[in-house]
Amino acid sequence: xxxxxxxxxxxxxxxxxxxxxxxxxxxxxxxxxxxxxxxxxxxxxxxxxxxxxxxxxxxxxxxxxxxxxxxxxxxxxxxxxxxxxxxxxxxxxxxxxxxxxxxxxxxxxxxxxxxxxxxxxxxxxxxxxxxxxxxxxxxxxxxxxxxxxxxxxxxxxxxxxxxxxxxxxxxxxxxxxxxxxxxxxxxxxxxxxxxxxxxxxxxxxxxxxxxxxxxxxxxxxxxxxxxxxxxxxxxxxxxxxxxxxxxxxxxxxxxxxxxxxxxxxxxxxxxxxxxxxxxxxxxxxxxxxxxxxxxxxxxxxxxxxxxxxxxxxxxxxxxxxxxxxxxxxxxxxxxxxxxxxxxxxxxxxxxxxxxxxxxxxxxxxxxxxxxxxxxxxxxxx
Amino acid sequence: xxxxxxxxxxxxxxxxxxxxxxxxxxxxxxxxxxxxxxxxxxxxxxxxxxxxxxxxxxxxxxxxxxxxxxxxxxxxxxxxxxxxxxxxxxxxxxxxxxxxxxxxxxxxxxxxxxxxxxxxxxxxxxxxxxxxxxxxxxxxxxxxxxxxxxxxxxxxxxxxxxxxxxxxxxxxxxxxxxxxxxxxxxxxxxxxxxxxxxxxxxxxxxxxxxxxxxxxxxxxxxxxxxxxxxxxxxxxxxxxxxxxxxxxxxxxxxxxxxxxxxxxxxxxxxxxxxxxxxxxxxxxxxxxxxxxxxxxxxxxxxxxxxxxxxxxxxxxxxxxxxxxxxxxxxxxxxxxxxxxxxxxxxxxxxxxxxxxxxxxxxxxxxxxxxxxxxxxxxxxxxxxxxxxxxxxxxxxxxxxxxxxxxxxxxxxxxxxxxxxxxx
Numbered sequence: 136x137x138x139x140x141x142x143x144x145x146x147x148x149x150x151x152x153x154x155x156x157x158x159x160x161x162x163x164x165x166x167x168x169x170x171x172x173x174x175x176x177x178x179x180x181x182x183x184x185x186x187x188x189x190x191x192x193x194x195x196x197x198x199x200x201x202x203x204x205x206x207x208x209x210x211x212x213x214x215x216x217x218x219x220x221x222x223x224x225x226x227x228x229x230x231x232x233x234x235x236x237x238x239x240x241x242x243x244x245x246x247x248x249x250x251x252x253x254x255x256x257x258x259x260x261x262x263x264x265x266x267x268x269x270x271x272x273x274x275x276x277x278x279x280x281x282x283x284x285x286x287x288x289x290x291x292x293x294x295x296x297x298x299x300x301x302x303x304x305x306x307x308x309x310x311x312x313x314x315x316x317x318x319x320x321x322x323x324x325x326x327x328x329x330x331x332x333x334x335x336x337x338x339x340x341x342x343x344x345x346x347x348x349x350x351x352x353x354x355x356x357x358x359x360x361x362x363x364x365x366x367x368x369x370x371x372x373x374x375x376x377x378x379x380x381x382x383x384x385x386x387x388x389x390x391x392x393x394x395x396x397x398x399x400x401x402x403x404x405x406x407x408x409x410x411x412x413x414x415x416x417x418x419x420x421x422x423x424x425x426x427x428x429x430x431x432x433x434x435x436x437x438x439x440x441x442x443x444x445x446x447x448x449x450x451x452x453x454x455x456x457x458x459x460x461x462x463x464x465x466x467x468x469x470x471x472x473x474x475x476x477x478x479x480x481x482x483x484x485x486x487x488x489x490x491x492x493x494x495x496x497x498x499x500x501x502x503x504x505x506x507x508x509x510x511x512x513x514x515x516x
Numbered sequence: 517x518x519x520x521x522x523x524x525x526x527x528x529x530x531x532x533x534x535x536x537x538x539x540x541x542x543x544x545x546x547x548x549x550x551x552x553x554x555x556x557x558x559x560x561x562x563x564x565x566x567x568x569x570x571x572x573x574x575x576x577x578x579x580x581x582x583x584x585x586x587x588x589x590x591x592x593x594x595x596x597x598x599x600x601x602x603x604x605x606x607x608x609x610x611x612x613x614x615x616x617x618x619x620x621x622x623x624x625x626x627x628x629x630x631x632x633x634x635x636x637x638x639x640x641x642x643x644x645x646x647x648x649x650x651x652x653x654x655x656x657x658x659x660x661x662x663x664x665x666x667x668x669x670x671x672x673x674x675x676x677x678x679x680x681x682x683x684x685x686x687x688x689x690x691x692x693x694x695x696x697x698x699x700x701x702x703x704x705x706x707x708x709x710x711x712x713x714x715x716x717x718x719x720x721x722x723x724x725x726x727x728x729x730x731x732x733x734x735x736x737x738x739x740x741x742x743x744x745x746x747x748x749x750x751x752x753x754x755x756x757x758x759x760x761x762x763x764x765x766x767x768x769x770x771x772x773x774x775x776x777x778x779x780x781x782x783x784x785x786x787x788x789x790x791x792x793x794x795x796x797x798x799x800x801x802x803x804x805x806x807x808x809x810x811x812x813x814x815x816x817x818x819x820x821x822x823x824x825x826x827x828x829x830x831x832x833x834x835x836x837x838x839x840x841x842x843x844x845x846x847x848x849x850x851x852x853x854x855x856x857x858x859x860x861x862x863x864x865x866x867x868x869x870x871x872x873x874x875x876x877x878x879x880x881x882x883x884x885x886x887x888x889x890x891x892x893x894x895x896x897x898x899x900x901x902x903x904x905x906x907x908x909x910x911x912x913x914x915x916x917x918x919x920x921x922x923x924x925x926x927x928x929x930x931x932x933x934x935x936x937x938x939x
Contacts, residue, residue, distance in 0.1 A: 144765040151769060158796040165795045236605045237598035238612045252921035253914050254876040257890050261914065264897065265907040454781035461882070472787050482791040490780045490788070497779035 162483065175488075177479050178203070184474050186465045188381050199475055206470030207492060213384065213466065214453040217391040221452060222445075224392060225399025232404045243400070251397035256458055258394055263386035263462045270382075273364060274372040282361055284374065290385060291362035294378035298356040303349050310345040314338045383464035387456065395452045399445055406441035407433065439511055446504040450497050457493075467492060525584050533581045534592070541578030544571045548614055553621070572610055579606040627911075638902060650905040651912050654896050658912070661732015661887055667724060671735050674715045678708045678742070701750050705743070712739065728806040729885070734916065736888040740806075741875045744813040748874070749867075751814065752821025757851065759826055770822075777819035782877050785812050790884040809881050817874045824866035828859035861935045868928030872921050889913050 166173060178200040185195055190208045193201060231243035250258070268287060271277070276286040283292040297303065321332040349355040362377030410433055418432040419425075459466035460473060467489060476485045525533040548571035550556045562570065579600050587593060599609040630645030633652075641647035651658070660668050681704060685696055714720060717728070731739070758770030777785070789812035790805070797803070832855060840850040860867075879890035887895055893909040896902060 140763060144763050147766050147769055161798050162795050164799060168799065234605075235598075235601055236609060238609045239605075242612055248922065249918070252872075252918045252925065254879050254890065254917055256879040256882075257910060257913055257917060260890065260894065260906075261910040264894075265910050268906070457781040457783045458880070460783060468781070468783055468787070472784060476791065482795055486784065486788050486792045490784050493781055493784065494776065494779040498775065 166483075171481065173483065175484060177481055177484070182475065182478075184478065186470055187463075188384065188465055199479070202475055203467070203471050203488070206465060206467035209464070209470070210453070210456055210459070210466040210468075213387055213391065213456045213459065213464070214449075216388050217395065217452050217456065218449050220388065220392040221395040221399055221448070224396035225445075226403050228396060228400035229403025229407070232400060233407060247397045247400055250393050255390060255394045255455055256461060258390040259386060259458055259462055262389050263383065267382045267386055272372070273374060282359075284362060284364075286374075287382070288373075288379075289382045290380040291374045291377045292380070293359040293361050294376070296358045296360050299349075299354050303346055303355045306346045306349050307342075310342050313345075314341055317341070381464070383459070383462050386462060387459050387464050391452055391455060395448055395455075398448045398451075402441050402444045402448070403437075405444075406437040406439075409440045410436050435511075442511075443504065443508060446500065450500055453496060453500075454493060525581050527584055527587060530584060530587055533584060537578045537581030539578070540581060541575050544573070544575030544578060544610070545613075545617070547571045547574060548617060552618060571614060572607070575610040575613070576603065576606050579610065646908050646911070647905055648908065650896075650902055650908050654892075654902070654909075657733060657896060658889055658892050659733045660735055661892055662730040663726060663732070663735075664724075664730070667726060670715050670723065674711050675735065675738070677711055677715075681707055701746070705746050708742070708746075728804055731806070732887040733892050734889045736881075736886065737875070737878045740810055740813065740878050740881060740888070741871075743810045744817055744874055745871055747810075747814040748817040748821050751818035753825055753856070755818060755822035756825035756829060759822065760829055774819045774822050777816050778823065782813070782816055782880055783883055785816050786880060786883045788812070805884055805886065809884055809886060813874065813877065813881075817870060817877075820870045820873070821867065824863050824870055825859065827866060828861075828863035829855065831862050832859055864932050864935060865928055868925065868931075872924055875921060875924075876917070889916065 179198050181195070182197055182199045182202045183195045184202070186193055186202065186205050188209065189205045190212060191201075191205060193205045228243045228246060231239050232247070234240050234243070270285060270287045273284065273286045273288060276284040279285060283290065317337065318334055321334045325331050350357075360376040360378075362374040362379075364372055365375045367373050414432055414436065415428060418428040423431065456466060457468040460469040463469065472485055472489045476482060479485070525537075547558060550558060551571075557567070566573075580603060582592060583596055583600055583606075584592070585596070587596075600606050626645045628645075631648055632641045632645065633648050634640060635649050636653055637649070638647075640649050656665060656668065660671055663671060685699060688696065715723065716731070717726060755770050755774055758766050759774060761767050761770070786809065789808040793803075793808060836854060836858065837850065840854040845854070878888055881888060882891040882894070890913055893906075893913055897906045897909060
């Protein structure tokens with residue numbers, strides 16, 4: 136009986152040790168013959184390559200570690216924008232799938248079936264090489280909303296110029312804290328007295344009025360820098376000032392959003408459908424209004440079904456953002472596993488770091504979500 | 517004649533409201549048509565903001581008039597029930613109708629009516645629509661990659677042969693049915709590999725050797741997904757069982773294997789197989805790029821398959837395990853005869869989704885320099901003779917992938933219904 140338990144485990148262990156041992160031995164030998172030494176010292180050497188789009192200060196004189204950070208931030212930026220947009224679109228389409236309106240329902244399911252059955256890479260290529268390339272050159276671009284330009288070289292929009300931004304930012308945080316405590320107070324009050332305060336309205340008022348006050352008192356000021364067209368040479372134009380969003384980022388975000396939203400929409404639909412009709416009727420019969428039924432009865436239960444698979448989709452979106460490498464958006468894979476590796480030739484370290492980074496993000500989010508799931512799970516006896 | 521209240525259409529004045537509604541609705545659509553396709557704006561005297569929305573406003577008013585309950589006219593009742601339950605719904609419906617009117621004709625023009633089909637040079641494309649000549653000329657490349665034209669029959673024959681061997685499972689006599697899973701998991705991969713090795717790759721039996729670098733196009737997509745698919749299923753099953761095992765070493769090694777592959781993007785896995793993996797092999801060993809890619813994708817998808825199968829295993833009631841054990845079955849007999857047949861039935865949709873994801877992931881192999889359909893498109897796009905047709909290429913590939921994925925997902929839904937057993 137003991138043997139039956141120990142033998143398979145021993146075999147597994149032996150297998151793992153053999154495989155790892157074989158690989159490490161070979162790797163050591165290969166590194167020696169190529170004159171490489173395993174180590175991360177190269178991270179502190181000068182990178183001497185440029186990156187097209189960066190959220191932090193970067194040029195060729197910075198180190199590889201800095202280049203890594205630039206790539207990581209770019210990846211997180213795409214993932215962040217993509218997650219927000221895909222959630223909004225997905226929730227909308229998911230609800231539309233259940234609409235009583237035939238046209239809306241069919242449009243939503245057409246959208247879902249269309250976009251989820253085409254490879255994401257193909258969609259990215261489509262947006263980048265086919266759709267966005269059809270946009271006008273900077274000199275022909277029409278003005279959108281009197282301020283922005285959508286051109287083949289990207290989207291140019293006005294950039295805000297702040298004075299005393301920190302004061303404004305701190306005020307927003309203070310407003311949030313006040314709202315948090317106010318909501319708690321309102322809930323307590325409701326439990327004591329039984330009357331609801333208009334929480335949403337007051338919160339909104341606080342959130343808008345407090346930061347606005349800083350313009351009057353705190354010395355905060357906001358002006359806009361508009362993109363202005365400038366001729367570089369006989370046939371080449373560019374924009375000065377303003378804020379530029381590169382076409383790579385637009386194509387990538389569009390494709391990721393449209394693709395992931397289809398999956399989120401299906402999750403949302405399944406979640407809402409998973410709530411029994413009785414719940415809705417019971418809630419209505421104790422006199423809750425339609426919005427209250429949705430907010431207090433349906434959504435809390437539906438979210439329990441929706442959130443776990445949706446988290447998976449968020450993770451997929453983050454991992455899929457690595458397809459950026461295909462259209463040369465400087466994300467982690469392109470900058471680090473691409474350019475940096477070509478230059479240093481340190482395949483093991485660099486691919487290792489890249490994988491470890493994604494692994495950390497994934498495991499981190501799934502741990503967070505497991506904790507959240509446990510918190511909102513129904514306490515069954 | 518009863519009192520007429522324009523805000524509340526009622527049954528008594530049915531013909532009046534019906535007439536009014538239809539007139540308004542048709543006028544809205546007409547206005548939209550004129551301003552969009554004949555650039556004739558008949559409401560230009562109105563302010564710009566209102567002018568833009570006139571079609572919508574008129575059509576919604578029209579729908580408002582015909583919103584009469586229990587009118588007795590079947591079509592009207594159906595319209596009201598399905599697209600016209602409230603003003604808000606009417607606005608949405610009209611917006612969608614207008615969007616279709618706006619988008620469909622140009623799309624059809626581009627795809628079919630104005631498109632060029634005849635000819636075989638770039639100059640043949642004169643119309644404003646799509647240039648399908650481009651697809652026609654490059655068709656062989658898109659299907660077979662750089663595989664020599666004269667040898668392409670070999671790819672076709674191999675594919676037909678593999679299909680025949682796959683279909684053979686459906687026609688075996690009943691007494692052999694028990695060995696079917698063995699056939700599909702062990703014998704079929706060996707046969708297909710041998711076929712591909714000897715016929716497509718060549719080098720023996722008088723066939724010219726074609727290196728894997730020249731393989732490509734849609735046939736490569738199929739090859740990669742086919743092999744990854746048949747290998748990742750048994751591996752995923754083992755991992756799923758390992759993960760639910762109560763032997764700690766087995767359990768935690770399966771767990772970390774699964775979590776590792778699920779946590780990294782496929783593109784880095786392919787990078788690893790391309791640049792990092794050769795470092796881990798003894799000096800001088802060379803494994804073909806295609807095999808490395810298939811192994812990488814298999815390991816990657818096996819982790820996902822394992823999670824799906826684990827879901828099925830967890831969904832089975834404990835009673836099934838207890839019942840099997842009480843009959844004196846051991847671990848393997850219990851799983852093979854009782855647990856897995858039921859669990860696999862439960863996870864058909866999940867498995868199908870994983871396979872779909874696998875097919876949609878194959879274009880990524882461009883990272884290691886293998887060019888399947890999407891890769892070939894990008895290559896053809898840069899050909900100086902055929903510049904400027906990227907849109908046609910992507911649309912073509914999109915349609916092909918869409919057909920494959922959509923039919924697979926529909927098939928899996930059918931399977932799900934077929935194998936559904938009530939508990």
